[in-house]
Amino acid sequence: MREKRILVTGARGFIGRHVIPLLLERQYEVFAVGRTEPIGIDPKVHWRNVDLFDAAQCRALMSEIKPQAMLHLAWNAIPGRFWHDPDNLDWVAASLLLTRAFADNGGQRAVYAGTCAEYDWSFSVLDEQTTPLRPHTVYGHAKKTLYELLAASASRLGISMAWGRIFFLYGSGEASGRLVPDVISALLRGEPALCSEGSQLRDFMHVEDVARAFVELLETSVTDSVNIASGQSLPLRDLILKIGSYLGRQDLIQLGARPLQAGEPAELCAVTRRLNQDVGFRPRYSLDEGIAAVCSGALLANEKR
Numbered sequence: 001m002r003e004k005r006i007l008v009t010g011a012r013g014f015i016g017r018h019v020i021p022l023l024l025e026r027q028y029e030v031f032a033v034g035r036t037e038p039i040g041i042d043p044k045v046h047w048r049n050v051d052l053f054d055a056a057q058c059r060a061l062m063s064e065i066k067p068q069a070m071l072h073l074a075w076n077a078i079p080g081r082f083w084h085d086p087d088n089l090d091w092v093a094a095s096l097l098l099t100r101a102f103a104d105n106g107g108q109r110a111v112y113a114g115t116c117a118e119y120d121w122s123f124s125v126l127d128e129q130t131t132p133l134r135p136h137t138v139y140g141h142a143k144k145t146l147y148e149l150l151a152a153s154a155s156r157l158g159i160s161m162a163w164g165r166i167f168f169l170y171g172s173g174e175a176s177g178r179l180v181p182d183v184i185s186a187l188l189r190g191e192p193a194l195c196s197e198g199s200q201l202r203d204f205m206h207v208e209d210v211a212r213a214f215v216e217l218l219e220t221s222v223t224d225s226v227n228i229a230s231g232q233s234l235p236l237r238d239l240i241l242k243i244g245s246y247l248g249r250q251d252l253i254q255l256g257a258r259p260l261q262a263g264e265p266a267e268l269c270a271v272t273r274r275l276n277q278d279v280g281f282r283p284r285y286s287l288d289e290g291i292a293a294v295c296s297g298a299l300l301a302n303e304k305r
Contacts, residue, residue: 004027004028004029004068004069005028005029005031005065005066005067005068005069006023006028006029006030006031006067006068006069006070006071006218007031007032007033007061007062007065007067007069007070007071007102008020008023008030008031008032008033008070008071008073009032009033009034009052009070009071009072009073009074009098010072010073010074010075010113011032011033011034011038011041011045011073012032012034012038013073013074013077014077014169014171014173014174014175014207015073015113015166015169015207015210015211015214016032016073016074016211017173018171018173018207018208018210018211019071019073019211019214019215020032020041020042020045021042022211022212022215023071023215024042024044024045026215026219028069029046030044030045030046031045031046031047031048031065031067032045032046032047032048033047033048033049033050033052033061033074034047034049034050034074035049035050035051036049037049046065048061048065052074052094052098053090053094055097058094058097058098058101059097059101061101062098062101062102062104062105062107063101063105066105066106066107067102067105067107068106068107068108068109069107069108069109069110069111069218070098070099070102070107070109070110070111071110071111071214071215071218072095072098072099072110072111072112072113073113073214074091075088075091075113075143076088076091076139077175078175078177079175079176079177079178080177082139083117083137083138083139084137084138084139085138085139086138088138088139088141088142089138089142091142091146092142092145092146095112095146096146096149096150099150099157099159100157102159103157103158103159107159108158108159108160109159109160109218110150110154110159110160110161110162111161111162111163111164111214111217111218112146112147112150112161112162112163112164113164113166113214114143114147114163114164114165114166114225115139115140115143115165115166116165116166116167116168116227116229116268116270117135117136117137117139117140117143118133118135118140118143118144118147118165119131119132119133119134119135119165120132120133120134120135121136121265121268122134122265124201124265124266124267124268124269125269125271126227126268126269126270126271127227127271127273128165128224128225128226128227128271128274129274133147133148136263147163147225150163151163151224151225154223160221160223161223161224162217162218162220162222162223162224162225162226163224163225163226164213164214164217164225164226164227164228165225165226165227165228166210166228166229167202167203167204167205167227167228167229167230167268167270168202168203168204168205168229169204169205169206169207169210170204170206170207170290170291170294171206171207171208171210171290171293171294172207172293172294172297173207174207179236179239179240180239180243180294181298183195183240183243183244183253184243184247184294184295184298185298186252187243187244187247187249187252187253188247188298188299188302190249190252191252192252192253192254192257193240193244193252193253193254194254194257194258195236195237195240195253195254195255195256195257195258196236196255196256196257196258196259196260197237197255197256197260198235198236198237198238198239198240198255199235199236199237199266200235200236200260200264200265200266200267200268201233201234201235201236201266201267201268201269202233202234202236202239202268203229203230203231203232203233203268203269203270204230204234204239204287204290205228205229205230205283205285205290206283206284206285206290206293206294208284208285209230209283209284209285209290210228212281212284213228213275213279213281213283214228216279216280216281217275217279217281220278220279220280222274222278222279225274226274226275226278226279227270227271227272227274227275228275229270229272229275230270230272230283230287231270231271231272231275231276232287233267233268233269233270234287237255239287239291240253240255241253242287242288242291243291243295246291246292246295246296247295247299
């Protein structure tokens, strides 16, 4: 049987690097794109050097490979910068052009990475079917705009479209400047981990589970938006103290050493009915198991330095 051909953008990113092996296991013929080919990529992956902001390159890519499926994960995710970066506008334009080229070359099933930042965060419970979309950042507005354009045009383009709204994630390969890797790095250096009071409730899911959720969503006929989250929220302090406990350095954790950011919501809880029931997905990692895996990997890497 001929393998199903899929295009993956953002294959070098935090989620993408965990998606690729899952697709290969499921017998997809994987084409991945980026400006430069990464070192050590699986030889079974067909890599293409493509600038997604270059319309001609995108059209040529789709004309060449004619994928039946597409998983679009690429976007600016630089910590501390992506929330209001003007290049969010460029990503909307590039994503629309990529989708048009995908459809024009026989594409059938496309799944995109959205964000919980599309929602109105004055609501504590975030449900795809009832919670208003009212972003407070350029990033959230850009993702919301792309989602609405795709949802309105998918049937006319002849494609099946699903939109996975990512909540909060952690795991191996996460960039510095984010909560989990920064706390781990500080504790491994024997330095204080300066944190907020940690009362904010958030839904965290291990990146390997996030990657698997996207692949399982891709393989269903589910359309429209689906929250990608565990369905369980907890105070950030619980997450931070779990890291300290595993590394044996709770003494270095300083809760309340940093102020809460202005306008930071007290509670963001994901409703995961569609993910659990329609997609049939359940996370494999509990939070304890996930934090143990991340800390164990960090300890091993630290020992090798």
